[in-house]
Each structure stands twice: as C-alpha cells, then as structure tokens.
Amino acid sequence: MVIIRKYFAIVGLIICFLSSMTPFLKVPIKGNWNLYQVDAxxxxxxxxxxxxxxxxxxxxxxxxxxxxxxxxxxxxxxxITAVWFKINNYFGWGFADKLLSKSLHMRWGWIVYLIGILLLLLSTKKIVSTNE
Known part of the structure; x- marks a missing residue:
C-alpha cells in the first residue's frame, strides 16, 4: 500500500510551481530568464x-x-539535459558554441525546482499492509 505525506506533497507542488518564475538561465544582455523565456x-x-x-x-x-x-x-x-545541450551545441559550430557556452550560465532556479521534485518523490511511501 502506498501512502502520501501530504505536507511534503503540498510544499513540493508549491515549490515546483513557483520555481518556474525563478531565474533558470543568465543571458548576457537580456538578464535572467525564467523557464518560459528559456523554452516555451x-x-x-x-x-x-x-x-x-x-x-x-x-x-x-x-x-x-x-x-x-x-x-x-x-x-x-x-x-536540464536539453537546456545544457542547447547551450553547448546551439549553432553546431565549434567557435560559436564555445563562445555562447561561456556567456550563458545556469542559474539557481534549477536547484529550487530540484528541491520541489525531491519533495514530491519523498511524499510517497510504500508500507506493508498487516491485513493480508
């Protein structure tokens, strides 16, 4: 039987939804981009x-x-893998990709999103039923 730890689940869902507004990528001239600006x-x-x-x-x-x-x-x-590969292999040219990968940086929004995901994963627990 699987049970849900409600507080972990609610906090994890709230953190995941709010993390979409945090900066995920630092773009040189435009500033910080949230998840929508990175890729719709x-x-x-x-x-x-x-x-x-x-x-x-x-x-x-x-x-x-x-x-x-x-x-x-x-x-x-x-x-996170797709965004990393997009940063490092955007044009398909060695010089341009190296220049772009040095100018674009991952931001702390990925960590906030990861914390929310970990809380969601920890919110379910399998227990052994004694009625069987």
Missing amino acids: YLFFITMLILGITALLFFVRAVRAYQWMTRLSACWYLVS
Whole structure:
C-alpha cells in the first residue's frame, strides 16, 4: 500500500510551481530568464505534468500520483539535459558554441525546482499492509 505525506506533497507542488518564475538561465544582455523565456514548450510541458500531478493528489489517486512524481523527476532530468545541450551545441559550430557556452550560465532556479521534485518523490511511501 502506498501512502502520501501530504505536507511534503503540498510544499513540493508549491515549490515546483513557483520555481518556474525563478531565474533558470543568465543571458548576457537580456538578464535572467525564467523557464518560459528559456523554452516555451519546456515550460508548458512542465506545467502540464505538474498540473496533472496536483490533480491526482487532490483526487487521491495514490498510485497514479506516485507514477506522476516519478515522471516529473524524469522530466526534470530531461529538461536540464536539453537546456545544457542547447547551450553547448546551439549553432553546431565549434567557435560559436564555445563562445555562447561561456556567456550563458545556469542559474539557481534549477536547484529550487530540484528541491520541489525531491519533495514530491519523498511524499510517497510504500508500507506493508498487516491485513493480508
């Protein structure tokens, strides 16, 4: 049987939703970019996954919620990897990519998002039922 630690889940969901407004990337002239400015598709897919996770939490679909938290963690890894590769291989030219990768920097928004994802992962716990 799987149980949900409600406080971990609520705080994790709030942190994940609020992290989309934190700076994810530092662009030289334009300043800090949030997740929407980094990539709109990445933002909408992330919000869709988090929205479905929140919906499953509130309708108490425990197994589906647990599955969506794992999907959220996998999506975090895919998104940070995709942004890193986009920074380092943007043009496909060695010189331009090296220049771009030195000027663009990841910001602390990724860490806030990771904390939210870890709280979501820790919000589910499998316990052994004694009624069997």
